[in-house]
Amino acid sequence: MRNQSAVSIQAGRRASLNIKELWSYRELFLFFAWRDIKVRYKQTALGAGWAILQPFLATGVFTLFFNRVAGISSGSATIPYPVFAYLGLMYWNCFSGSLSTVSNSLVSAQGLITKIYFPRLIPPLAAVALSVVDFFFAGVAFIAILIAFKVQPDILGLLMILPSLVLIVLGAFGLGVFFAALNVKYRDVRSALPFITQILLFVTPVIYPISLIPERFRIYAYLNPAAGAISAVRAAFFDQPINWAGFGLSVLGAVIMIVFGLWYFRRTEKNFVDVI
Amino acid sequence: MSKKDSSSLPAIEVTGISKCYTINHKNKASYSTLKDDLANIVRAPLGKKIESTEEKFWALKNVSFEVPKGEIFGVIGKNGSGKSTLLKILSRIVDPTEGSIKIRGRVASLLEVGTGFHPELTGRENIYFNGSMLGMSRQEITSKFQEIVDFSEIEKFIDTPVKFYSSGMYVRLAFAVAAHLDPEILILDEVLAVGDAAFQQKSMKKILSTMTEGRTVLFVSHSMGAIRQLCTKGVLLKEGTVEASGSIGAITDRYLLETMNEGEEATSELSPTWVNNGSVDSEWFVPEEISLVDADQKPLKGVADRNEDAWVSIKGTIKKTDPAFTLGYALWDKDSRNMLYMSLATDGSQKDWPKFNKGPVQILGKIPRRLLNTGNYRVTVVDALFQKYWIHDPEASPMRVGLKVDGKYTSSPYWLDNRGGIIAPEITDWKNA
Secondary structure, X not given: OOOOOXXXXXXXXXXXXXXXXXXXXXXXXXXXHHHHHXXXXXXXXXXXXXXXXXXXXXXXXXXXXXXXXXXXXXXXXOOOHHHHHXXXXXXXXXXXXXXXXXXXXXXXXXXXXXOOOOOOOHHHHHHHHHHHHHHHHHHHHHHHHHHHOOOOOOHHHHHHHHHHHHHHHHHHHHHHHHHHHHHHHOOHHHHHHHHHHHHHHHHOOOOOOHHXXXXXXXXXXXXXXXXXXXXXHHHHHOOOOOOHHHHHHHHHHHHHHHHHHHHHHHHHHHHHHHHO | OOOOHHHHOOOEEEEEEEEEEEEEOOOOOOOOOHXXXXXXXXXXXXXXXXXXXXXXXXXXXXXXEEEOOOOEEEEEOOOOOOHHHHHHHHOOOOOOOEEEEEEEOOEXXXXXXXXXXXXXXXXXXXXXXXXXXXXXXXXXXXXXXXXXXXXXXXXXHOOOEHHHOOHHHHHHHHHHHHHOOOOOEEEEEHHHHOOOOHHHHHHHHHHHHHHHOOOEEEEEOOOHHHHHHHOOEEEEEEOOEXXXXXXXXXXXXHHHHHHHHHHHHHXXXXXXXXXXXXXXXXXXXXXXXXXXXXXXXXXOOOEEEOOOOEEEEEEEEEOOOOOOEEEEEEEEEOOOOOEEEEEEOOOOOHHHOOXXXXXXXXXXXXXXXXXEOOEEEEEEEEEEEOOOEEEEOOOOOOOEEEEEEEOOOOOXXXXXXXXXXXXXXXXXXXXXX
């Protein structure tokens, strides 16, 4: 049994992060993540192939319409647009995927939440795992794309893969955990989310380079964790200078989202069952 | 438990627990939409406050009790008395509005079997996930895995997704996991006692046998039979407060006395047919008429010959199908204090069950001949989602009819009338040794 030899329930106790309790439930977190991943690919013909196919097809469409028709380029003559777009989409899918699964994680776990106790942060935390796994599948295909387009990435680029991923996941989690708590009370979130994600795709430098954003707006653009993460990993990969100030702003954006998201989540948590 | 003095402390200490729900009459939906809340914010400052009919409802009010270590403790009360809320607070699912609780020991709470079962996962995978949900560690599940599988009797299908399971297999697997929990304190809901399939009895036995080893159980139910059988002490809840606590005999007597007094006039002269006046309804089934008929489905007008089979006819409409849905009846002694037996439409083997398709339905349940004594009985009709919960339980079900049994006892020339006993089965096997 989970090792909790004494439980104390106190009305009106103040919300706290309670990392210690979360840690004691780490095995349940793994089971949650494992279940989500298993279920995602059950009874699909392509299985994990979807993780590759999605950015692949999107890259094709974006290359055709934005690059060829609208004339948006990667911002450098040496970087083929499909490679540029695929790298961005890999990270973008991780961001939008996490945001959507995290936001819906509590409502999806409704049956469990009303029947059994566990830290309510477990479902949103586990929901992130799925998108990260997808990210690594998409990453394998990226190697093939690099070879096909004969692009040799910079070594520093490889070093930026992980920090950018962590940044983008933290940002998505922070925003998602706020939406998840909001979703418990207002199901409007469910309807608004696809729309929000779509808007975010266009204000984030995914299909265009951040240099396309006018200088005076760039500081706000960088507050979006996805913007800093994608711009930094791209710059590193294609041997361009990384805008560390911009990256720092994105980290700040992610921290603000996490702190606010967790604060709201913990504050409303004890009423979840009453309103879900 | 390492501390010496902790063994003398109660396992569960409930101090002044209250739970208040705010009922909002404005919204039909249980969750609000952003629009409603925004509308209130916009209109309130203009002085055009939306007519707010918020009402406070205290599901529990200042409830205190202690459960000593090693006790099997019963919590009883009518529907709406606060049992479920108390259970959810003890399980930490719902936060109390006031008060505090101390629980000493590892707790497992079983409010439903199969929590977290996912249809796409195999039996094996679900054992792991469900076990983990209920608080078992991975190591523990692995070490008990074979035992769980053997117990569930579905070894052959353990690697099949549970969506392909029959409802019987599903319940078996769910119970098998629950039966292998090994907590120090178990919080158990009566939902587990719905129906009386042999397998479920086996599970309950297994769950309770582990409890004889000095473990503490908190058992919530409104079935007096089960409570009396299992518990030694308990509390009686009424309208959210503790009405009585102490020895189980005293509190169950009090409970029965109360429920009896309320239904007194109704039970003395019960009509042989019951027709729904529109007050009885549920998501799954709307009853229309309950009556007692003979083998040719002719109405008995309330009087049955004890040497003929009588049938309980249940007529109504299925609104929503559910594989776990079942109907049945309970037979009570005329003074309504003792239930003689209960029979559900799904008690036999699955192929013999009546069909519960959407739309009008009529089913007949037999009251076997030569079982009841002459005299007055009461039949209550129940509906339930098997293993989940009662829609209408035997005790409180409003669907009730009276039955008068007449006729001679057996072919013996001796007994003509007024034989003793609540029942009078024909037991004629006597011989010289």
